[in-house]
Amino acid sequence: MNKEKKSIFNKMNDxxxxxxxxxxxxxxxxxxxxxIQGGGxxxxxxFFNILNANAALIITACGMSIVMISGGIDxxxxxxxxLVSMSCAVYLDHKGGSIIGSILIALGIGIAFGxxxxxxxxxxxxxxxxxxxxxxxxxxxxxxxxxTAPFNVEDEEFNALKLTRVNxxxxxxxxxxxxxxxxxxxxxxxxALLIVVLLFLVLRWTRLGRSFYAVGGNKQSALMMGINxxxxxxxxxxxxxxxxxIGGYVYFLHVGSGSASHAMGMEMNAIASSIIGGTMLxxxxxxxxxxxxxxxxxxxxxxxxASAGLDQA
Amino acid sequence: MFVGLRERxxxxxxxxxxxxxxxxxxxxxxxxxxxxxxxNVSENVVLKMRGINKTFPGVRALQNVxxxxxxxxxxxxxxxxxxxxxxxxxxxxxxxxxxxxxxELEGKGEVAIHSPQDAQKLGISTVYQEITLCPNLxxxxxxxxxxxxxxxxxxxxxxxxxxxxxxxxxxxxxATQQLSNCSIAVQQMVAIARAIDMDCKVLILDEPxxxxxxxxxxxxxGLMRDLKEMGVxxxxxxxxxxxxxxxxxxxxxxxxxxxxGEYEIKDLPRVQLVAKMLGKEMDDLSDIKGEHEAYNGQDxxxxxxxxxxLQSDAGIKPFDFYIKKGEVNGFTGLLGSGRxxxxxxxxxxxxxxxxxxxxxxxxxxxxxxxxxxxxxxAYLPEDRKLDGIIGDLSVRENIIMALQVLTGFFKPFSKAxxxxxxxEYIEKLNIKTxxxxxxxxxxxxxxxxxxxxxxxxxxHPEYLILDEPxxxxxxxxxxxxxxxxxxxxxxxxxxxxxxxxxxxMLRTCSRLVVMRDRKVxxxxxxxxxxxxxxxxxxxxxx
Numbered sequence: 001m002n003k004e005k006k007s008i009f010n011k012m013n014d015x016x017x018x019x020x021x022x023x024x025x026x027x028x029x030x031x032x033x034x035x036i037q038g039g040g041x042x043x044x045x046x047f048f049n050i051l052n053a054n055a056a057l058i059i060t061a062c063g064m065s066i067v068m069i070s071g072g073i074d075x076x077x078x079x080x081x082x083l084v085s086m087s088c089a090v091y092l093d094h095k096g097g098s099i100i101g102s103i104l105i106a107l108g109i110g111i112a113f114g115x116x117x118x119x120x121x122x123x124x125x126x127x128x129x130x131x132x133x134x135x136x137x138x139x140x141x142x143x144x145x146x147x148t149a150p151f152n153v154e155d156e157e158f159n160a161l162k163l164t165r166v167n168x169x170x171x172x173x174x175x176x177x178x179x180x181x182x183x184x185x186x187x188x189x190x191x192a193l194l195i196v197v198l199l200f201l202v203l204r205w206t207r208l209g210r211s212f213y214a215v216g217g218n219k220q221s222a223l224m225m226g227i228n229x230x231x232x233x234x235x236x237x238x239x240x241x242x243x244x245x246i247g248g249y250v251y252f253l254h255v256g257s258g259s260a261s262h263a264m265g266m267e268m269n270a271i272a273s274s275i276i277g278g279t280m281l282x283x284x285x286x287x288x289x290x291x292x293x294x295x296x297x298x299x300x301x302x303x304x305x306a307s308a309g310l311d312q313a
Numbered sequence: 314m315f316v317g318l319r320e321r322x323x324x325x326x327x328x329x330x331x332x333x334x335x336x337x338x339x340x341x342x343x344x345x346x347x348x349x350x351x352x353n354v355s356e357n358v359v360l361k362m363r364g365i366n367k368t369f370p371g372v373r374a375l376q377n378v379x380x381x382x383x384x385x386x387x388x389x390x391x392x393x394x395x396x397x398x399x400x401x402x403x404x405x406x407x408x409x410x411x412x413x414x415x416x417e418l419e420g421k422g423e424v425a426i427h428s429p430q431d432a433q434k435l436g437i438s439t440v441y442q443e444i445t446l447c448p449n450l451x452x453x454x455x456x457x458x459x460x461x462x463x464x465x466x467x468x469x470x471x472x473x474x475x476x477x478x479x480x481x482x483x484x485x486x487x488a489t490q491q492l493s494n495c496s497i498a499v500q501q502m503v504a505i506a507r508a509i510d511m512d513c514k515v516l517i518l519d520e521p522x523x524x525x526x527x528x529x530x531x532x533x534x535g536l537m538r539d540l541k542e543m544g545v546x547x548x549x550x551x552x553x554x555x556x557x558x559x560x561x562x563x564x565x566x567x568x569x570x571x572x573x574g575e576y577e578i579k580d581l582p583r584v585q586l587v588a589k590m591l592g593k594e595m596d597d598l599s600d601i602k603g604e605h606e607a608y609n610g611q612d613x614x615x616x617x618x619x620x621x622x623l624q625s626d627a628g629i630k631p632f633d634f635y636i637k638k639g640e641v642n643g644f645t646g647l648l649g650s651g652r653x654x655x656x657x658x659x660x661x662x663x664x665x666x667x668x669x670x671x672x673x674x675x676x677x678x679x680x681x682x683x684x685x686x687x688x689x690x691a692y693l694p695e696d697r698k699l700d701g702i703i704g705d706l707s708v709r710e711n712i713i714m715a716l717q718v719l720t721g722f723f724k725p726f727s728k729a730x731x732x733x734x735x736x737e738y739i740e741k742l743n744i745k746t747x748x749x750x751x752x753x754x755x756x757x758x759x760x761x762x763x764x765x766x767x768x769x770x771x772x773h774p775e776y777l778i779l780d781e782p783x784x785x786x787x788x789x790x791x792x793x794x795x796x797x798x799x800x801x802x803x804x805x806x807x808x809x810x811x812x813x814x815x816x817x818m819l820r821t822c823s824r825l826v827v828m829r830d831r832k833v834x835x836x837x838x839x840x841x842x843x844x845x846x847x848x849x850x851x852x853x854x855x
Contacts, residue, residue, distance in 0.1 A: 204466075205465055205466050205468075206464050206465050206466060207461055207463070207464055207465065207466060208464070209466075210450070210454060210458055210466055211458070211459075213447070213449060213450055214447045214450060214454075214458055214459070216449070217447035217448060217449035217450060218445070218446070218447045218448065218449075220445060221444075221445040221446050221447050222447060222458075222459070223408075223428075223429055224406075224408070224429050224439070224441060224445040225429070225445065225446070225447075225455075225458055225459040225460075225507075226429055226430040226433045226459030226460055227430075227458065227459045228430065284447065284448075284449035285449055
């Protein structure tokens, strides 16, 4: 029996082993929450609410995972999210801009951060921690320059989009008055799941994806084996920042306001989710599906703490 | 004949389909047939490097080096440490950019190689000494990453190809296994598999055998001979002389970044090779001998240190060793023969896995450097920058460090006392420093070395081990250090002295332990202490 187990573990590589552990722990935790706390956790909508509230975190954490797999780190993502939501809010409300324009702004901010940070890390060989720390300060500073006071977006088109709900079939529940209430997710969740699937495929099946692992595993070896290490590092930071931009827009779509204090500490949650999901800080090991479950685990813990009546600190 | 050749290439089946076909086609072409018949080999140059220069800050690593590799030839690149072998190879593979010179490849003319990717595309593949694979990827990925076509990874085909290759080369691993789960030897074999699977014209093997056992080495040699028959030019770098004479056709010797010469293997007996590598002709040593005899005074002392069957995890064979009071002895041998590993085992710097040790006739256990220090043994390490100095600390702090460790950190020296110690040795060893507070990193190499020497002398050790104390320092300081060693010995200290320069050893040591291929192969003293005798013992065999 013992022998058999060992051979299974031997067959698995680090990445899939950690992924399995993450998923098992998440399921045990969620089942535990249902059994012990009952209440909200018995309803499927509770699970979908976790998704709704954390779609932006899922997206940024995916970007973070890619940077971490290739051996770097990016702590500017929280700042980028705040900058994106503030800029889009100002654009929509004060300048009367369109939805498409605001999406382009979000992507533009992400790309700009990605290009600059990628250049500094990959070409000038500056520590990613230092670069993205500067990026974080810059983004937070820019957010207050764009607008100091927090405000809610009044734009009707935007609010219609914000309130758009996608019903999930078969998952609804009957409320106290006996009316069937369908389960729903927000648009951001759809975007997040599409990104998770896309990045999973990229990491698993493309040359670029495998290069991330190789560079994170051993930079020098990767270079010797003919991988363009600079380009790989550059792209990892670019992808991460673009995802932070998209995540910023999804965050904005969820909260519907701009504020300099938005997404405070989100980079820590993204890093924590990646690590819970089996991505190693040392690089070379990690999985996007794991990151998804990392986010879910983290937020389930927060929900358990909240519903147990403890202060969420 | 034609059919026979095809069969041969089929039988070897080194690589997946397309490469086999390519090699097959290569075999049938006219130039190859010429080699096959042994005609006009000199016309079949596959690689020609001319006038290669490479300078690092302060060092001329390569000066006007020429290198020529023929098709279907195994060419050994030999030289002592710092001779420029690795630099030459790194220039060829694009890891370093050359300052000057040309590289020509057969059929491509002069080529510019700026990165390892360039080299791979040109058909130059390399197995480096240190394993350059990614431990977090699977065996199959490690074989194929960086040279796949298209944007997508075809796992199924990649695994199938890898499995085929593993089976043909008889490597005990599976394609889907994670590399870090394989033994070092298997990892090295995977690196070799990767290199030969590429459609290469030039294969560079940089010390590929250091982590392989004898059977695996045999397997590798078989493989090399097969590739040679297919017309691949192989550059083989190794420190093991036996292996050179077993498998190579030609030898190019480098010394101090300069080309010594290119020789047919049959024209260069071992002793000659060793002489060329060390830069000493067999006859020019009468003067050294005379100088040496002046210092052959003390030998009748008690035994200070004795080891029986000592063995560490650094891969040396168990060895016996002793040193008497006031004696200067040394370990000699080519680089990589295990000289440093021996003294590291004595000092407990590597993990000792066998043997027993007596200090002044009393059995002691030395499992870490502090144990050795408590027993009065001091060790000046080979790599000054890595194991010796602490660059940002002052000269004073670097000097008192070892003594401080020995007395314990809770009994710090007063500043005045530390200064006194530092000044004493700065004067004694003639260390050129602005003040005792100068950071050590701003001193020259020779003076840094003296500071570290002072650190150990302050401990008043009974037994001092000096591993390459004269490397990379100027001639004047070298002489200072040699004089100091002899002075210390006359005061009753036992000293083990290691140096790559044999005449230095002859001048200072009264007994030499000779090593070859990580084994002690002889001990020389008295009249046997001559350059000739050392070289022939190192070369062995003949």
